[in-house]
Amino acid sequence: MSEQPFRLFAGGRVDRERPLDFVWAGRRLQGYAGDTLASALLANGIHLVGRSFKYHRPRGILSAGAEEPNALVQLERGARTQPNLRATQVELYAGLHAEPQNCWPSLELDVGAINGLVSRLLPAGFYYKTFMWPRDGWMVYERFIRRAAGLGRAPSEGPDPDVYDKMHVHCDVLVVGAGPAGLAAALAAGASGARVILADEQSEPGGSLLATRETLDGEPAARWVERALADLGAMDEVRVLPRTTVFGYHDHNYLTLAERVTDHLPPGSAPDRPRQRLWKVRAREVVLATGAHERPMVFAQNDRPGIMLAGAARTYVNRYGVRPADRALVVAADDGAYAAAVDLADVGVEVTVVDVRAQAPACAEQARARSIEVLAGHGVVRTFGGSRVRAAEVAPLDGTGAGWAGGARTLRCDLVAMCGGWNPTVHLFSQSGGRLAWNAERACFVPAEARQRVRVAGAANGTFSLAAALTEGRAGGDAAARAAGFSGGADVALPAAEEGAEPAPTRALWSLPTRPPGGAPAKHFVDFQNDVTANDVALAAREGYRSVEHLKRYTTTGMGTDQGKTSNVNALGILAGLLGREVPEVGTTTFRPPYTPVTFGVLAGRDVGALADPVRTTPMHRWHVAQGARFEDVGQWKRPWYYPRPGESMHDAVSRECLAARNAVALLDASTLGKIEVRGPDAGELLDRIYTNGFKKLPVGRCRYGLMCREDGMVLDDGVSARLADDRFLVHTTTGNAARVLAWLEEWRQTEWPELRVWCDSVTEQWATASLSGPFARRLLGELTRDIDLDPEAFPFMAWRAGTVAGIPARVMRVSFTGEQSYEVSVGAGFGLALWTAIALAGERYGLTPFGTETMHVLRAEKGFIIAGQDTDGTVTPHDLGLGAMVARHKDFIGKRSLARADTLRADRKQLVGLRTDDPREVLPEGGQIVARAGGRPPVPMLGHVTSSYWSANLGHSIALALVKGGHARLGESLVVQLPQRSVPVTVVAPTFLDPDGERMRG
Amino acid sequence: MAEQHGRQSALAGLGLDAQARISTRGAGEAGVRLGERPWRAQLALRGDPESEAFLTGVESVLGVAPPTAPLTVSSRRGVACLWLGPDEWLVTLPDRREPRAIARLEERLAGLHFAVNDVSHARTVLGLAGPRAREVLMKGCALDLHPRSFGPGRCAQSSLARCHVLLHQLDAEPAYDLYVHRSFAEYAWRWLCDAAAEHGLAIVAD
Amino acid sequence: MLLIECPWCGPRDEQEFGYGGEAHIVRPADPHALDDAAWGEYLFMRTNRKGAHRERWVHSEGCRRWFNVVRDTVSHEILAVYRVGEAPPAAGRRGE
C-alpha cells in the first residue's frame, strides 16, 4: 500500500479518517473519501494516465473537472465496465478498479509512441483524406488504426446488472450549477416560494468555492456553502440534486439531467437504488450558473504529464489536499494564474511565474510577496521530460508575440500550470439556441441573446469576480422567480467577498511562437484528445478551410468525447490569426447535447427487458399458454400463431389446423380486432363518407364488409360493420389499425364535418371474441345457446344476434374470414376465458381445434381475402384489388375523386392476382420479385411481388397472392418469380382458390 | 376482484390476493401501496356540455352531473363522473349497476344527441397510494402532479411509461386510481411494481 | 420536446399529441367538379412555410380533440393555439 507521498497533512475536503483502497493499472493504491480518481492518483505522484489518441504520446491529468481531455479511464470490469470516464469526475470508492485505456500494449512502454517519430504520416486531414480517396483505403487502414488508437471497450458481458430510473418533473426555476452564482440564484428563487431545482454535476455543491482560499463574511467560503445549503434544505419547494449533470437543453425549456445516484458507491452495494436517474425537467425559467473552463496555452510540447491547468492545480491543492509538485512553472495569460501560484507556494511548492503579458498585473504583488519570481513578457519555448515534465525553456517574447526576443533559459520543474484565460461554460446556453458575443477584454465568448426563457449568471456570463457573481446570481434567481410569478427573493442576504485587485485584461495569445530560437519546431497541441496541433490548424487554413465548422471536420479538433471544451476557442483563435480576421468573424462552434457523455442505461431507464414495450394480451391468453401455443407479435399484441402438439413442426400443426377448420370446427381468438361504436343520427352518413361502399341503408341486425381509402384513393383498412340500431353501428378494424381508424374517423368528424351528429368510441378492450369456423360450427354453437335461433333462415350469413352463449350475455356475428360457416361470439372481456373454456369443453366431441394466426392467414388466402397491410401497402386502390364492385357510384367518399385520377386509372397498375407454382410443392417466399422470364440482361423489368404465400393442406398445393403490373389482364400467363439462386415458373390465376361462390360460408 | 359467472379481472393471472396476504404486514412502512381495485361498472358517456337538458338529465339518473370543467371529477354516493374531453366522460358505478343505469339514461335522455356505452370490461383500475406514490408516477408520467397543479378531485388522461392511463387523484396522501386498458394491465402492473421497489412496495387488496 | 397547450387540457408534452399537417385546407365541396390538377393541388400541395405556420394537432393521449396551432417553424415557438372552427388569431398571420 502506497502512503500517498504527495498528500498534504491537512487541508482540503478529503476525509483522512476514511482511507480507500483502489487499483489503478494493476497497482494497489490508497486515497481518501472525497477524492476523485484523479486527485487520488496525483496524491500518489501519478501523473501519466494514458496515451494520446493518434501519436500515443504520454499524457497526464490536465484538468479537475468535466473538461478533461486526457485522463480517460476504463472503470471496473465485466458487465459493469465503462469506457471513456474522466478520472477527474470519477469519485473514489473502496475497491475501485480502473485501467488506462489508450496505452496498448502498456502505459509505460508503448509501441504506439513510434507514431511520434512518423507523425508526418498522420497530418491533419489524414482521416478525412483516407475516407475520401482511394475509396478502399479506409478498409485497409482501419484495423491498424483502430487497434492502435485503443479507445475504451464497451462491456462484452451482459446484461447490465444495474437499474436505471427516470423522473419527469416540473419547476418554476431550474438553476444549473451550485457555485457562488448558482447558490445565490437558488436562494433568491427559493425564498420567493417558487418550485426550484438546483442541479450540480459535482459530488458536493459549492463549485469554485470548494477550491478557493478566498473568504466570505471573513470565513472560509465553504462555510457559507454549508449555510446556504442548510437554508435551501429548509425550503419545501427547493430540490438540490448533487452529482447531476444537466446535459441537454431542448426546446421549450425542456432539460435533461443525468443523476449519478450510486456511482460513487462500490458497484452492487446499493441494490435497492438505481445506479443513475434521468431527470426530464420542464422549467418555466432557467438560470445557468455553469461557471467557466480554463484554457490551456499552446506552446511546444505542452502535452507532457505534469502540465495542467493552473486552476486545476489550485483545486488539487485546496480541495483535495494534494501537493502536485515540488517545483512549478506557472504560465499566465490571465490573472487567474496568480491565485494558483500563490496557493502552490503556500503549500511549499517552489514557483516561478511566466506571464506572456508585457506588464505583470497588480495581483502579481501577492506572488512577489512570497518571493516568487515573475517573468513578465516571457513565454515557454518548449518542455522536456518523458513520462513527466522535468524542465521547461522560457524566453522573452517580441512585441507581437509571434517570435522570441532573446535567449532561452531552462527552468527545472515537475509541474507546468497554465492559464490562457477562461471560457464561460456556454454549452447549455448555446444548446438552448442563444447567441454568443465575443468579449475582447477577457478574450472569450459570452452569452448574448437568449432565445428561450433563460438567464446566465456568474462566470458563465463572463462575470468572474466572486462578489459580482454572487450579486448576479441573486438577481438572476430573483428575476427568474418573478417571471414565473413569484417575488420576494431580491432581499436574500449575500456574504461579503474580499476585494481583489482590479484584473488586467487577458492576453489573447493563441499560440506561442512555433519557431524556437534554434532547434527544430515541435508540436504545439491544441486539442489534446484528438491530437490536433497548431500546425494542423495552419495546414487546414492553407488548404482553404476558412470556416470553423470545416476546420473541425478536417482536423477533427473538438470532435472527441470532450467536445473540445479546452480546445475550441484556441483553435478558433489560431485560425482567426492565420486568416487575419477577428475571432467572432471566423465564428464559434455549435454545442449539441450531451454536455458530457451519458450512459445508454440512463437513457433507456426501466424500458428494458420485459418492460421494453407493453405486451398486450387477450383475456384468453393464459389458456393459449397452457395449450403450448406459439405466439406471433401483432403490433404490441401477443396472438396465438399455432398450437403445436408434441412432436409437430409448424408445418404439421398449421396443416392440421387448416384441415380441421374446413372439415370439422376450429376456434380462433379474435379479441384483438379493433372495435368502434359509431352512434348518433348521422352515424350512417359518417360511414357512407368514410367507406367506399354504402352503409346508410344497411338494415338493423345485418353486417357488411367495408373498405376505406385515404384521400389519395389508396386502401387504408377494411372490416365488417354491424348495424346495432338505426343510430348505432359497430365498426371492426384490423388488429394493427384499431387506433389509426378511430383517429381517422375523429379527424374527419371534428375537423371537416363538425355538423354531423355522431360519436365515435373505442370498445376494443370491452369485448373478448371467440370465432368458430367449420362445418360443425353451428351445431357446436347450438349446444351453448338457447335464446339465439341459429337456423340459417332466421340467422343468415352477414347478420348478428344478441343473446346468451354458455350463460354469458353475448353478441354473435355470422361473418367469415375463413370462408367457412363461421360465428364470431363476443362477450364482456372479463368473461372471455369462461366463454372460451366452455366452447372448448363442448367442442371436444366435434374435434374442436384451436387455431392461430398462421392458419387464419392460410384459410383466408385460399379464399383470396386480403389482409390490409400485407396484401396492400398504401399504393393499392380498391380496383387494384379487384374490389371495384365495392366502390359506390352514387355517393362521394374519402378517396373517390382520386380513383378517377389519370394515374389510378392506368391499366398497368399493380393488381392483385393469384399465383400457382408449376411445382405444386413449391412455396414461394413472400416478397419474391416477379419478372416476365428467367435470365435476361439486367436491368430486368420488375412486374411485381408476392404478398402472401402458403402451403394449402386443403388443396394439396401451394397458393400465393401477388401484386402484378396489369395483373387482371394476365390470367393464365406464365411468369417467373426470381429467387437469388433460381427462377420459379408460375402461372397467374384468379386470387380465389377455393369455393369462389362462397357456398360454404353462406350455408 | 369479485367473480361473477366466471368473470375475471384483468390481473386474475397474477395471484394478487395471495401476494397481498404476504405483503400486508409490511404495509405500514411501505412508501407505496398498490392493488387492483374491485370491479366497478364503467360507462362511456358522450353528450353536449352546453345542453342543460343533457346535464340535468344525467344528474337526475346518476346523482351527479357531468363536470364541464376540464380535468375534474364529480362524485357522489359511489358514482363518479370523470371528465375525459369536452363532450366525453367516464362514469363509474357500483358493480352490476350498468344495465339499469344505461336503460334509465336512454329513457331520460331520449331525443337528445348523446351516447352511452358499457365499457365496464375495457379498463381495470389500479389503486396506487402512499407517501411516495407521486414519485412513482413521476417516473413514467410527464404530467405536473405537484399539489399546486393537481390534487384530489382532479383527473387527467396521459401516458404512464408506454401505455395510456386515466389518472384520478382521490386524496392528498396522495392516493390515485389509475385506469388502464385491460390488455395493458399486466404491463402497467409490472411497471409500477418495478418503479415502486425503490420506495418499499406493499401489495394490498381492497 | 415541445410543450403544447391543449385548448382543453392545458400544457402537455409533445409526445401526447399527434401531428396533422397544415391547417385550413378545406375539402372541396364537390371533388368531382375539380380537374386532376386542381384535385392534386388540394391533395398534395402544402405551403412548407418558414416562420409562422398554421397546423393541426390532436391530443391523442388526452382528450382526443383536434385543434390548431401557430408555430414558428424556425424557432419552434408556439405563437397561438385555437380551436377547430375558430379564426386564426392575428398573431398567426405574422410571416405571411
Ligand SMILES: [Zn+2]
Ligand atoms: Zn386535451
